Amino acid sequence: MTTIAIKFPDGNTREYPKGVSGLDIAKSISNGLLREALAVEVNGEVWDLSRAINTDAQVRILKWNDIGGKDTYWHSTAHLMAEAVESIFPGAKFGVGPSIDAGFYYDIDLGGHTLSPEDLSKIEQKMLELAKGDSQIVREEKNWEDAITYFKKKNDSYKLELLDELKGQIITFYHSGKFTDLCAGPHLPSIGKVKAIKLLSVAGAYWRGDEKNKMLQRIYGISFPTQKELDEYLFRIEEAKRRDHRKLGKELDLFVFHDIAPGAPFWLPNGMIVFRELEKFLRYELDGSGYQEISTPILVKKELWEQSGHWDHYKENMFYFEHDDATFSLKPMNCPESTYVYRHRMRSYKDLPLRYSEIGRLHRNEISGALGGMFRVRQITMDDAHIYCRPDQILDEINSLILLVERFYSIFGLKPEYNLSTRPEGAMGDPKLWEEAESGLMKALEHNKIKYNLKPKDGAFYGPKIDVQIQDALGREWQIATIQLDFVMLPERFELEYVAEDGSRKRPVAIHRAIFGSFERFMGIITEHFSGSFPTWLSPHQTIVLPITDSHIEYAGKVYQALKNAGVRVELDDRNEKVNYKIREWEMKKASYMLVVGDKECNSNAVSVRQHKKGDIGVMPLDKFVDKILEEINLKTLTI
């Protein structure tokens, strides 16, 4: 019998007979591992545990905590769901059914039937029933012609279309129970490992993501090895919904939306306090970083967009109308207009870099289905800036931009994820310039020890970019900051020039950048990030003074005035209510501090301090509290 050498992650190597399976290997190590094993990684590829290994290999047994393990688990659950759907709705046709970050989905064509919530629970029940049967999941290799014959017989046009692209390759089928699917795998050895299942939602999804194709019904679900883990997951989802900015925005009177202005918020006084603090912080930082603030018109003639290229490429996202024989549009971006500031006089190489910042109000006609709370609006307040510099200044500028971004996010305790996008197909400009720029961006990121994901060919048509992404409460990703190099759109199309040292005319490079992305989206993100409990510097209610009875109102007024004079946002709650009542109310409004004042405090010039989420933190002299809160505000201390 021939043997093969299996190398493990810890570096050990063991001999096994040729054709050994992951299952055999797990069993040879321990029963515990056998129980937990879901899949096996063979030379970096995830395989079925039951698949025979015929050559020397680097092997790792994948468990629930491994991404490959979870993927396999969820993918198999998707097949289980398909089996249940097929048994309840005979003749159902299946699109694709992969695992996703959290769970799985399957796209299904049920002819005329629309799935209802009742159908989902019926399918769920059926799945649990089938899982108990613990049928084996069997992998089968087929040649292409046989695969075609199978799905022709089943009349499944979707699978036939998928097969079309796999012509000539070895096709794999997976059989689980009565369900057979075209699938690359891998899968669990048997379906009984799936113990707890929840089908979450059903939504339309175009076949292959193309709106010209038929819309299939997509069922989303998730599964776990134990009911406890499922319950915990569902609880986390509920938690996330509780911190949804749309809910908190309403509860905390930050902003509201109204039918009368779809996709545009009405900022309420409390929301405007946060907005203004963000603006103040931004302006302070930019003033210290060599920026000059500009403001350009919201309503401009379409000729501008023709010149910038937006009229050709972005018109469907723009609002425009006729007036006095001209077409006017609301600006969807600030960049083209910033060139008018650059061009308003002759620029010397000594003037560069010119850093123009603009808090600009933009309007973009997002399609109705894309709108969503503050995360996707039609009216956007952008913290934009355009830096015009010489090519030899790019690296320095990018470097300081990265530092700026890092500093901003650390203030909020946000952990951003960086993406570097490179030259797309059909990009404009000299490829050599692109390469230099891309490696410049990489160098700047690496210099600052920043990890990033490379997104090849995902850059703008005019230059490469660094995007910063962040996840919302529900795990959806949103882009916030962006740093984009531009050799073409602004410099070329608007014929920007500077006079070089030798008197010749040269073309500057433009850098487009935003840090918050937009005030709206950023507001949504930090509302969820802080669950509405903003750090004191941002908090709409920094301090509330609570006199216990009418006899303490006079002293409470002094406390109020002292804080007011110190520049703290303070409110005096002298309503005729019990202290408990007021505390509950302000706690729900997430006020940072409450100062309870009664006889004791009146007599000693003190305040009894209650901090949001922490409760009573004791009595302290009024002066000391003023110092404490001012320090917290000035240092922008994180209070979560």
Add this chain to the structure above:
RNA sequence: GCUGAAGUAGCUCAGUGGUAGAGCAGCUGAUUCGUAAUCAGCAGGUCGUGGGUUCAACUCCCACCUUCAGCUCCA
């Protein structure tokens, strides 16, 4: 834009063809109170909008608007 779901008092929600309901918030009064809800009373609605069916529509039908989930798009 597409598929599905939803829209009832300021908010959260009940109400399956026969006189629109609750809790909270609001207002008035009483209560003067030490770290998450004091009590009582009052007021509050063109049931998203517009049509239709019916003796009668919040309820059934049609169209539209908005929101939500997802798809798609994102210079």
